Amino acid sequence: MDPGLRRRRARGRFLARLLDMLPSERVFHSADVRFGLIYAALFGISAAALAAFVWWSTAGLLLRQTEAAIDADVLGLTERYNEGGTAAVRDTIQQRLAANLDDDAIYMLVDPAFRPIAGNLDRWPSVPLDDDAFDLEIRRARGLSKVRVRHFDLPGGYQLLVGRDVEVRGQLRGMLQNALLWAAFIAVLLGTVGAWAVRGLFRATLAEISATAMAISAGDLTRRVRVTGQGEEFDLLAETINDMLDRISRLMDGVRQVSNAIAHDLRTPITRARTRLEDAALHATCEADLRAAIERATADLDGVVSVFQALLRIAEIEAGARRSAFVPFDAAPVLADLADLYCAVAEDGGLVLETDIAPEVQLFGDREMIQQAVANLLDNAIKFSPPGGVVRLAARQGPAGIEIGVADQGAGIPKADRARATQRFFRGETARSTPGSGLGLALVQAVATLHGGALALEDNDPGLRAVLRLPVQAERAALPPA
Amino acid sequence: MFAGRLILPAALAAGIGLGAAHAQHDSGPPPRMTSDTREYCDALAGRVAREQLSARNPAPEASALAQEGTQLCAEGRVAPGIVRLRRAWVILQAGD
Ligand SMILES: Nc1ncnc2c1ncn2[C@@H]1O[C@H](COP(=O)(O)OP(=O)(O)OP(=O)(O)O)[C@@H](O)[C@H]1O
Ligand SMILES: [Mg+2]
Numbered sequence: 001m002d003p004g005l006r007r008r009r010a011r012g013r014f015l016a017r018l019l020d021m022l023p024s025e026r027v028f029h030s031a032d033v034r035f036g037l038i039y040a041a042l043f044g045i046s047a048a049a050l051a052a053f054v055w056w057s058t059a060g061l062l063l064r065q066t067e068a069a070i071d072a073d074v075l076g077l078t079e080r081y082n083e084g085g086t087a088a089v090r091d092t093i094q095q096r097l098a099a100n101l102d103d104d105a106i107y108m109l110v111d112p113a114f115r116p117i118a119g120n121l122d123r124w125p126s127v128p129l130d131d132d133a134f135d136l137e138i139r140r141a142r143g144l145s146k147v148r149v150r151h152f153d154l155p156g157g158y159q160l161l162v163g164r165d166v167e168v169r170g171q172l173r174g175m176l177q178n179a180l181l182w183a184a185f186i187a188v189l190l191g192t193v194g195a196w197a198v199r200g201l202f203r204a205t206l207a208e209i210s211a212t213a214m215a216i217s218a219g220d221l222t223r224r225v226r227v228t229g230q231g232e233e234f235d236l237l238a239e240t241i242n243d244m245l246d247r248i249s250r251l252m253d254g255v256r257q258v259s260n261a262i263a264h265d266l267r268t269p270i271t272r273a274r275t276r277l278e279d280a281a282l283h284a285t286c287e288a289d290l291r292a293a294i295e296r297a298t299a300d301l302d303g304v305v306s307v308f309q310a311l312l313r314i315a316e317i318e319a320g321a322r323r324s325a326f327v328p329f330d331a332a333p334v335l336a337d338l339a340d341l342y343c344a345v346a347e348d349g350g351l352v353l354e355t356d357i358a359p360e361v362q363l364f365g366d367r368e369m370i371q372q373a374v375a376n377l378l379d380n381a382i383k384f385s386p387p388g389g390v391v392r393l394a395a396r397q398g399p400a401g402i403e404i405g406v407a408d409q410g411a412g413i414p415k416a417d418r419a420r421a422t423q424r425f426f427r428g429e430t431a432r433s434t435p436g437s438g439l440g441l442a443l444v445q446a447v448a449t450l451h452g453g454a455l456a457l458e459d460n461d462p463g464l465r466a467v468l469r470l471p472v473q474a475e476r477a478a479l480p481p482a
Numbered sequence: 483m484f485a486g487r488l489i490l491p492a493a494l495a496a497g498i499g500l501g502a503a504h505a506q507h508d509s510g511p512p513p514r515m516t517s518d519t520r521e522y523c524d525a526l527a528g529r530v531a532r533e534q535l536s537a538r539n540p541a542p543e544a545s546a547l548a549q550e551g552t553q554l555c556a557e558g559r560v561a562p563g564i565v566r567l568r569r570a571w572v573i574l575q576a577g578d
Contacts, residue, residue: 094529095575098567098571099575100568101565103517103518103561103565103568103574105517106515119524121514121515121516122514122516123514125512125513135512136512137512138510138513138514138515139514139515140514140515140518141515141518141519142518142561152564357483360500451528
């Protein structure tokens with residue numbers, strides 16, 4: 001085969017392999033590489049800026065100083081020329097050469113035919129006459145030397161050359177250049193290592209988070225991001241993510257629990273109604289039996305509907321839509337009316353309802369909701385108290401806010417159950433025999449939260465004291481945002 | 483292929499040639515500095531001596547430097563000689 005062709009083919013293969021080795025476009029789009037590159041770029045820019053400054057303030061300064069000295073010289077000489085012509089310039093040049101302790105000055109004055117008049121060069125160098133300042137090489141006793149010169153046209157066709165020997169400065173410059181080159185090499189090395197490290201660091205920190213996210217999206221909801229315990233920003237991020245995951249799982253537990261409870265609690269009355277209707281259909285002998293069965297089934301289903309209504313109402317309150325209807329009102333008459341209403345119920349249960357309501361209880365909120373909440377508390381107190389006890393409704397306006405308390409002398413709620421008592425469908429062990437669906441306290445809690453307050457369940461020794469604490473009207477600004 | 487391989491050295495050579503042509507139009511040696519020669523040293527010695535004569539009361543260290551410088555120039559040690567003569571000159575100028 002033709003050797004040229006073979007070589008060309010080999011080169012093609014080599015190029016193809018080189019292209020394969022180049023990172024694909026995707027690599028540059030990954031965040032860690034990007035951060036590494038950003039780091040390298042920043043590092044490079046700062047290193048370059050530093051080098052430029054060093055150069056400017058050393059080699060650059062030397063050059064500027066030389067130029068300034070030459071300029072001053074030229075200025076002085078042209079002045080002398082204007083005063084006394086070439087003779088004066090020659091004198092001045094000779095004096096300046098005699099006083100040139102640094103032994104670095106170059107002068108040359110020639111007439112229009114380039115014949116030397118004064119100066120310390122043996123002949124006019126071949127210089128580009130259009131150039132103003134340039135570098136030149138001259139022979140000195142110690143060898144070749146580089147000089148920086150300025151060329152100047154004097155009136156009358158005379159030409160002036162003023163320069164400085166910069167050989168020593170040039171050596172300094174070379175040394176500096178060398179040093180900067182080495183520094184650049186080291187900077188590139190450090191920048192590469194640093195970029196690599198940044199990329200690795202970034203990757204390591206994100207790896208944990210993305211591993212957790214991946215595990216969670218794969219179904220393992222118990223996974224959490226590992227916190228290194230160094231208290232830095234990534235730890236903060238990890239903690240925030242963990243908090244978020246905790247909250248999500250709590251909410252999901254709540255939803256699961258509520259839907260389980262709905263299914264569980266509603267199955268009983270619905271099954272009961274169904275059984276009744278089926279029973280009646282099979283065994284009823286007369287129309288009256290049938291009608292009675294239907295009525296009882298309807299009552300059962302009414303219970304189901306009321307549970308749904310209560311649930312929807314709590315959801316509505318929690319959504320906060322009703323807050324726009326808040327008005328300032330005096331709760332004292334509302335509470336008094338409630339007490340009147342429940343007095344009879346309490347008497348039926350063999351209980352005494354006492355009241356201790358302040359003459360004025362100014363509230364900012366929804367009158368109907370407050371009424372409903374206190375009614376639920378009174379209902380519980382009467383329902384869960386054995387006969388002979390006292391139920392006490394108290395309301396007062398303290399400096400910290402308004403307190404509406406309902407206290408009874410019944411069994412109370414065991415400490416362990418208090419936190420759960422306000423959850424939807426929670427019913428204590430002792431409440432199994434009493435009617436109810438476990439939504440009363442959940443509604444009270446929702447109302448309290450909506451009004452920017454809280455529901456506290458406290459010991460009344462014996463019995464329970466449920467206290468609704470609401471902010472005073474002036475603090476309406478403290479309400480949580482809708 | 484051969485042409486391709488020749489381009490780079492040719493360009494390099496051309497670049498170097500251009501640079502050289504720019505620095506030096508004629509091919510002659512660079513100009514010579516005349517202020518570090520034996521002749522300049524002698525001329526400067528004469529100039530310093532004249533200045534010494536014309537000065538009303540020349541500083542003694544200037545005289546010493548001038549003498550030393552002239553001596554060094556005579557011995558052919560031009561560079562140190564010129565340095566001393568210049569120092570003497572500067573002192574004499576400052577004295578006026
Ligand atoms: N005053 C109280 N004394 C003792 N236990 C109480 C009292 N109030 C509430 N509880 C307990 O808290 C549980 C939840 O009360 P909640 O009012 O939410 O439900 P309920 O009264 O059982 O049903 P509902 O209010 O929906 O008719 C009750 O089942 C009961 O176990
Ligand atoms: Mg209740």
